[in-house]
Amino acid sequence: MQTTQDQMPAAPHLADDIDLFYLLREFETAYRYAPTGGSAPIRAHMRMVRERLAKILKAGPQTRMPEPASLPATRHLGRALDNGVREPTEIFVRATAKLAPRLRWEYGYEKLPAALARKYAYADILGPGGFVDCAELVLGFVLFAPGCVYPSHRHDGITESYIVLSGAVSENDLGVFRPPSMIFNAAGTTHTIRTSLHEPALLAYAWTGAADAIAGHTMKFTRARKK
Numbered sequence: 001m002q003t004t005q006d007q008m009p010a011a012p013h014l015a016d017d018i019d020l021f022y023l024l025r026e027f028e029t030a031y032r033y034a035p036t037g038g039s040a041p042i043r044a045h046m047r048m049v050r051e052r053l054a055k056i057l058k059a060g061p062q063t064r065m066p067e068p069a070s071l072p073a074t075r076h077l078g079r080a081l082d083n084g085v086r087e088p089t090e091i092f093v094r095a096t097a098k099l100a101p102r103l104r105w106e107y108g109y110e111k112l113p114a115a116l117a118r119k120y121a122y123a124d125i126l127g128p129g130g131f132v133d134c135a136e137l138v139l140g141f142v143l144f145a146p147g148c149v150y151p152s153h154r155h156d157g158i159t160e161s162y163i164v165l166s167g168a169v170s171e172n173d174l175g176v177f178r179p180p181s182m183i184f185n186a187a188g189t190t191h192t193i194r195t196s197l198h199e200p201a202l203l204a205y206a207w208t209g210a211a212d213a214i215a216g217h218t219m220k221f222t223r224a225r226k227k
């Protein structure tokens with residue numbers, strides 16, 4: 001059988017990749033029905049996420065198949081999923097679990113403190129990386145092992161939100177967020193995330209921004225660690 005690409009089998013259309021399709025539907029549902037708490041910027045961000053996603057779902061694009069990859073933190077994924085099915089995010093968590101063996105977990109930082117390398121990983125679902133290509137929207141997951149401190153960082157030109165699927169996290173010491181809370185980081189604002197000491201945390205995230213801001217984004221911490 002002849003293939004045009006040596007390493008990768010032909011990618012299916014999104015409509016045929018059932019687990020991926022339903023996972024993206026969960027993202028769309030979350031960004032449609034999560035309460036906005038009266039915040040206009042959050043409402044605008046949610047609308048942008050679901051509109052861009054709806055357009056992609058309607059277009060029925062081909063999907064890519066990134067090589068699955070694990071990192072030290074992903075040893076906690078099973079526990080995070082087990083905890084998450086007891087939360088209001090249960091359906092989202094179950095859709096995530098179906099795709100878990102296919103996820104490509106990454107660091108995204110060139111220089112990562114050793115402690116963070118054991119406790120943090122992210123996996124893109126949609127965006128310049130991930131299963132579905134998109135220039136102006138990124139969707140994915142972040143996984144934190146127990147007792148993780150995700151140091152201060154920011155994303156210039158990119159608006160970020162997290163939906164807590166499992167576990168409990170605090171951001172900037174301003175509050176504790178549990179499923180199905182949404183955390184919102186306006187473009188360019190610095191944020192530090194901490195997780196509880198005893199359980200992992202799994203968060204879905206969305207980035208919106210101009211295509212050049214997303215394509216040119218480099219993950220950097222706000223301050224160099226003194227070590």
Ligand SMILES: [Fe+2]
Pocket residue numbers: 153154155160185191
């Ligand atoms: Fe962030």
